Amino acid sequence: MTPGAKRKRSSLARLPTSEDGGQESSGESTPSDMGVIKRKNIVKGNEGGLKYICDVCSADITSTVRTRCAHAVCSEYDLCVPCFSKGESSRDHDPKTHPFSVIEQHSIPIYTRDWGADEELLLLEGLEVYGLGSWSDVADHVGGFRTKEEVCDHYTKTYIESSNFPLPENADPKDLSLIEEVPREEFQSRKKRRIEVRKEAAKTAAPAPPKQKPTASVPACHEVQGYMPGRLEFETEFCNEAEEAVQHMMFDPGDGVNPRSGELEPEMELKMLVMNIYNARLTGRADRKKIIFEHELLQYRRNNNVDKKRTKEERELHNKAKPFARMMNHQDFDAFTTNLEYEHNLRQAISQLQDWRQMRIGDLKTGEKYENDKQIRAQRPAPTGAFDRLGGIRMPKTNPPIEIPPATIALTAPELPERFKPTRHPHLSSSTVPASSSLPHPANMILTPTKGPLTNGNTNVSATPSSQLKPKYSVPALSGTTALKLANENTTDLHLLTKEEADLCSALRLMPKPYLVIKEGLIKEAMKSGGGLKRKSAKEVCKIESSKSTRIFDFFVHSGWIQKV
Numbered sequence: 001m002t003p004g005a006k007r008k009r010s011s012l013a014r015l016p017t018s019e020d021g022g023q024e025s026s027g028e029s030t031p032s033d034m035g036v037i038k039r040k041n042i043v044k045g046n047e048g049g050l051k052y053i054c055d056v057c058s059a060d061i062t063s064t065v066r067t068r069c070a071h072a073v074c075s076e077y078d079l080c081v082p083c084f085s086k087g088e089s090s091r092d093h094d095p096k097t098h099p100f101s102v103i104e105q106h107s108i109p110i111y112t113r114d115w116g117a118d119e120e121l122l123l124l125e126g127l128e129v130y131g132l133g134s135w136s137d138v139a140d141h142v143g144g145f146r147t148k149e150e151v152c153d154h155y156t157k158t159y160i161e162s163s164n165f166p167l168p169e170n171a172d173p174k175d176l177s178l179i180e181e182v183p184r185e186e187f188q189s190r191k192k193r194r195i196e197v198r199k200e201a202a203k204t205a206a207p208a209p210p211k212q213k214p215t216a217s218v219p220a221c222h223e224v225q226g227y228m229p230g231r232l233e234f235e236t237e238f239c240n241e242a243e244e245a246v247q248h249m250m251f252d253p254g255d256g257v258n259p260r261s262g263e264l265e266p267e268m269e270l271k272m273l274v275m276n277i278y279n280a281r282l283t284g285r286a287d288r289k290k291i292i293f294e295h296e297l298l299q300y301r302r303n304n305n306v307d308k309k310r311t312k313e314e315r316e317l318h319n320k321a322k323p324f325a326r327m328m329n330h331q332d333f334d335a336f337t338t339n340l341e342y343e344h345n346l347r348q349a350i351s352q353l354q355d356w357r358q359m360r361i362g363d364l365k366t367g368e369k370y371e372n373d374k375q376i377r378a379q380r381p382a383p384t385g386a387f388d389r390l391g392g393i394r395m396p397k398t399n400p401p402i403e404i405p406p407a408t409i410a411l412t413a414p415e416l417p418e419r420f421k422p423t424r425h426p427h428l429s430s431s432t433v434p435a436s437s438s439l440p441h442p443a444n445m446i447l448t449p450t451k452g453p454l455t456n457g458n459t460n461v462s463a464t465p466s467s468q469l470k471p472k473y474s475v476p477a478l479s480g481t482t483a484l485k486l487a488n489e490n491t492t493d494l495h496l497l498t499k500e501e502a503d504l505c506s507a508l509r510l511m512p513k514p515y516l517v518i519k520e521g522l523i524k525e526a527m528k529s530g531g532g533l534k535r536k537s538a539k540e541v542c543k544i545e546s547s548k549s550t551r552i553f554d555f556f557v558h559s560g561w562i563q564k565v
Helices: 081-086 117-130 135-142 148-160 176-179 184-204 265-294 300-308 312-327 330-358 362-378 407-414 499-507 512-527 535-542 546-559
Strands: 065-069 078-080 100-103 445-449 461-465
Touching: 065 081, 078 499, 117 135, 117 148, 135 148, 312 330, 312 461, 330 362, 499 546, 512 535, 512 546, 535 546
Parallel strands: none
Antiparallel strands: 065 078, 065 100, 445 461
């Protein structure tokens, strides 16, 4: 007798199901036009996992005795007992000449008391079809309202934990102890009661929650696109084409060795060289994965949220320090970057304190007020004149971003220029200063230039008593020229000049605008050389008569704007 747990194969559709839970229906088709009927896999929650249909009357013969044609022409051809007794046939079946076999239901216990031989066959067949571990599909294949937990426990205890592994305990064909202990009629009645109880429970049970999409090891199921968490691999690896060089390479035992000399042949040496290159690429791939896993770079959302809280300079600092992560573990790299941020903050604080000291700010409260006023001035729009083209249009107020030097400039900038302290005149001594005051009154102090480079476009000055006032600069008159009369009515930009500069322009017959251009050029040229300038260089910058450029140069030296070299 052949086992009855074998699936039928056909290209025709399955029969429609009835309204009472998916049982097979005979439909309205006659046996002559029915053709081959395919046995279907019944869904979970019904009595059987596999159904057998009579190929003549389409009756369900799963739980009864059936006959199967054993001729080579009839593949998996089943008949019910009434059709077989009447000699009915269809297709190529000839009941007069074709051999047959009688298949009865194997609903008897062989390994355990609650599992029949037919269920054991369905269990092994389901594992062969769906694979070990797909217990839901295997339970649907077995049927009989078996759950996946029940199927898994039975397979583990009966087959895996057996002392006769891989065979069950009662695998001996002569062992009929379970059949004698539990007769066929009693076992079938128990199975029927179990199916009825579970069927009623399934009807009254709450609807099962919808199946959620399982987490598969595919590139689209992780927050990092292209990463497959189940395999710990990426869709595109480092040196992704490394396997192409060795995919067709073959090594046979004893191949590549010269039998006479015992040395490797050139072809084998070339293969070994290619294999060494391939192994080096695999090592590089593994090292990069190790860095990714060590520094938790796959947690993209968490790292991105932390990065958003950093300033622009701190982000640039972290990006500059990332190459050092290959030589450190995660803890050491965090400490390294934290110390870099602390150093950067210290340098910014030192730079700010030096700026306050230059502005003669002596306490933190005043410094905070200075910074607030500085931001307000930076956000204030530039004033427009009455005759400007856009002077009558009210421009919208915008808050331009305050430019902050990047962290890399702060960390690599040269030493800041020395801030010169206020110097006292050598003629003044402590004996000449009254005891009630350690410094002269500010009203009696003037600013005089000291040696050193220009700072922020202003001359380095020191406080000197008013008794040491410099003499007023008198412009030597040019021979053969008369002074030019400058007034606000006939001269534009005159208000931008001091009285001394206005006198200089009047004596040299220069308009204020050309003079301002010459002044800007001389000061820029002097700043390039640390505040000093030669007379010859001044003449080249001015590009006017040498007598006029000489007087302008002498006036700038006297005023302390440039130094004579």
